[in-house]
Amino acid sequence: MSNFYRLIQNENMKIVRRPRTWAMVGVLIFALLLLTAILKIDQNPNIQNNNWKQHLTETNQRLQQQIDENSADASPDMKLKLEGEINKNLYYMEHNVNPYEVTIWSVVNGSSSLMVLITLLTVIVAADMLAAEYSWGTIKLLLVGPASRTKILLSKYISTLLFTLFLLVLNFVVSFALGGILEGFGEISRPALTIGAGGAVEEGSMLVAILQNYGFKTIELIMYVTMSFMISATFRSSSMAIAFSLLFMLIGNTLVNILSKFEWVKYLLFANVNLSQYANGTPVRPDMTMLFSVCVLLVYFVVFHLISWVVFTKRDVAG
Amino acid sequence: MKNADAVLQLRNVTKKIGKRTIVDQVSFDVPAGEVFGFLGPNGAGKTTTIRMIVGLIAMTAGEIYVKGISVNKQFERAMTHIGAIVENPEMYKFLTGYQNLVYFARRHTGVTTERINEVVKLVGLQNRIHEKVKRYSLGMRQRLGVAQALLHRPSVLILDEPTNGLDPAGIRELRDYLRTLARQEGIAVIVSSHLLSEMELMCDRIAIIQAGNLIDVRSMNDLKNRVAHRIIVEVEEPEPTKEVLTAMLPDIAMAVQAGQLEITAGRDRIPELTRALVQAEIDVYGIRTANQSLEDRFLELTRGEQIV
Ligand SMILES: Nc1ncnc2c1ncn2[C@@H]1O[C@H](COP(=O)(O)OP(=O)(O)OP(=O)(O)O)[C@@H](O)[C@H]1O
Numbered sequence: 001m002s003n004f005y006r007l008i009q010n011e012n013m014k015i016v017r018r019p020r021t022w023a024m025v026g027v028l029i030f031a032l033l034l035l036t037a038i039l040k041i042d043q044n045p046n047i048q049n050n051n052w053k054q055h056l057t058e059t060n061q062r063l064q065q066q067i068d069e070n071s072a073d074a075s076p077d078m079k080l081k082l083e084g085e086i087n088k089n090l091y092y093m094e095h096n097v098n099p100y101e102v103t104i105w106s107v108v109n110g111s112s113s114l115m116v117l118i119t120l121l122t123v124i125v126a127a128d129m130l131a132a133e134y135s136w137g138t139i140k141l142l143l144v145g146p147a148s149r150t151k152i153l154l155s156k157y158i159s160t161l162l163f164t165l166f167l168l169v170l171n172f173v174v175s176f177a178l179g180g181i182l183e184g185f186g187e188i189s190r191p192a193l194t195i196g197a198g199g200a201v202e203e204g205s206m207l208v209a210i211l212q213n214y215g216f217k218t219i220e221l222i223m224y225v226t227m228s229f230m231i232s233a234t235f236r237s238s239s240m241a242i243a244f245s246l247l248f249m250l251i252g253n254t255l256v257n258i259l260s261k262f263e264w265v266k267y268l269l270f271a272n273v274n275l276s277q278y279a280n281g282t283p284v285r286p287d288m289t290m291l292f293s294v295c296v297l298l299v300y301f302v303v304f305h306l307i308s309w310v311v312f313t314k315r316d317v318a319g
Numbered sequence: 320m321k322n323a324d325a326v327l328q329l330r331n332v333t334k335k336i337g338k339r340t341i342v343d344q345v346s347f348d349v350p351a352g353e354v355f356g357f358l359g360p361n362g363a364g365k366t367t368t369i370r371m372i373v374g375l376i377a378m379t380a381g382e383i384y385v386k387g388i389s390v391n392k393q394f395e396r397a398m399t400h401i402g403a404i405v406e407n408p409e410m411y412k413f414l415t416g417y418q419n420l421v422y423f424a425r426r427h428t429g430v431t432t433e434r435i436n437e438v439v440k441l442v443g444l445q446n447r448i449h450e451k452v453k454r455y456s457l458g459m460r461q462r463l464g465v466a467q468a469l470l471h472r473p474s475v476l477i478l479d480e481p482t483n484g485l486d487p488a489g490i491r492e493l494r495d496y497l498r499t500l501a502r503q504e505g506i507a508v509i510v511s512s513h514l515l516s517e518m519e520l521m522c523d524r525i526a527i528i529q530a531g532n533l534i535d536v537r538s539m540n541d542l543k544n545r546v547a548h549r550i551i552v553e554v555e556e557p558e559p560t561k562e563v564l565t566a567m568l569p570d571i572a573m574a575v576q577a578g579q580l581e582i583t584a585g586r587d588r589i590p591e592l593t594r595a596l597v598q599a600e601i602d603v604y605g606i607r608t609a610n611q612s613l614e615d616r617f618l619e620l621t622r623g624e625q626i627v
């Protein structure tokens with residue numbers, strides 16, 4: 001009888017020993033370098049170390065003007081938001097923190113925008129997880145062993161998630177190192193500023209804020225990876241798995257926006273994958289809550305696994 | 320129904336796909352230490368039967384036991400005793416031969432590095448084992464497949480057309496090796512093939528399968544002894560002679576081939592035949608016998624059937 005840990009080890013070996021995997025890692029690191037370079041080049045040349053306070057003061061004056069002019073018809077929400085911005089800028093000046101400066105945190109924060117790339121790469125790996133065994137013909141020897149199909153399927157899924165985790169950690173660590181090397185680690189204690197309920201500025205940990213951002217995007221990523229894995233297990237076609245997952249990922253948002261006037265939209269996967277819509281943004285439909293989305297995602301997650309499992313364990317492997 | 324001596328038992332194993340019955344109630348036992356041949360023309364159902372034994376496809380009906388363990392009910396336990404190659408042994412091409420073996424070894428408990436090296440030597444791959452499998456020839460992959468199947472010292476070794484792609488020396492080596500495995504380690508070896516000549520040298524018993532039906536299981540010796548003789552009788556007019564003789568000896572098969580009367584019967588029927596010919600006052604110019612080969616016997620058993 002097979003040891004489950006060693007089944008996972010075997011699946012990892014097949015990922016690690018494939019040259020393609022290292023090409024993916026290369027692409028990710030290249031993208032991080034590019035991102036850092038763009039951040040540096042993109043620094044506003046008009047804002048120098050000596051005039052940023054002046055710049056902020058001007059911005060605040062403009063914001064205040066906006067509030068005064070529109071005070072009659074502006075919604076209280078809008079007003080609160082603008083006031084929050086003003087408070088934030090005042091905080092910067094008081095604490096002598098230049099918000100336009102590129103720091104280690106701007107690089108790390110920017111790296112979270114590479115989650116789309118990481119999702120793409122892991123979706124490709126997930127798509128190949130079963131389909132490739134069929135196309136290589138190795139599925140026969142994989143299944144003719146002292147491990148049940150359930151265990152094999154699970155070991156493959158876990159191995160996919162481990163690879164995902166590896167890319168996430170790599171992305172974070174490399175961006176941290178790049179940011180630190182290029183911008184220095186001096187600004188590491190800089191807080192993350194958020195605007196609280198009454199428009200007051202609240203200090204938070206930058207690390208927590210970034211990890212929260214990573215977390216929301218990781219949930220989205222896991223949903224697409226699971227979907228890709230399911231299509232791979234069900235239809236034995238990696239191109240189909242990649243095509244569908246990416247299609248949903250790319251058009252999902254637009255589709256949801258177009259259809260948002262229909263009530264049933266809230267049951268669609270893409271309307272729920274982005275949980276950050278509750279933390280910093282407005283939900284697709286006003287009647288949706290975080291809890292609702294989590295439940296919908298869980299249902300999709302279970303259904304994807306159920307389909308993979310039923311099809312994979314019952315299938316006759318011939319030809 | 321369980322037979323204590325048999326390490327592999329098939330009981331009424333049936334596979335239906337749609338309305339077609341591909342394997343129909345096949346039953347046989349293979350005891351430890353036997354090389355068992357599975358013989359049949361293309362499309363007979365050999366591979367399908369083997370796929371059911373190793374659990375790649377589900378049986379429609381029937382039971383398979385490996386060392387008394389049901390493949391249906393206790394798949395994982397049953398599979399610890401099986402080593403197999405199903406059709407071409409496809410390996411991971413981006414791994415070396417050795418890495419492939421490490422991979423397959425991990426699935427079993429207790430396969431040591433020494434055992435891997437021992438098996439590598441056994442299949443004669445020691446010089447190329449650290450090369451990527453994508454650079455292997457078909458025969459080398461076949462050898463790696465055999466190595467993979469032997470790693471965990473299985474009690475039942477199943478090889479679907481193992482000689483496919485091997486050179487004559489390789490075939491001979493494999494044959495000798497399989498016989499040794501069966502004799503010395505008591506492994507039951509099941510080999511499928513459509514070449515009887517190959518089986519003749521390797522197997523103790525063969526099962527002949529045709530269109531999904533098991534039509535004959537017998538020992539190689541038995542098969543050789545029971546071979547009928549072809550008796551050729553030289554006469555002037557074979558057709559009328561055949562009719563006269565058939566009337567006198569209705570249980571003997573006769574045919575006219577190439578202007579000669581051919582009779583298929585055991586050697587012990589020849590005197591009877593001669594007496595009948597004399598009685599019927601037929602001029603006989605000669606009677607001779609020709610040994611029927613095993614190949615003919617096989618063709619005879621599966622005669623006239625189209626590939627299904
Ligand atoms: N998935 C399938 N669907 C329908 N029919 C199938 C399927 N797989 C096999 N068959 C049919 O089952 C029969 C037996 O096939 P099988 O592969 O077992 O033959 P075989 O004895 O191994 O032949 P060969 O000597 O050519 O390898 C064939 O007629 C084949 O067409």
Ligand SMILES: [Mg+2]
Nearest residue numbers: 365366367479
């Ligand atoms: Mg076959």
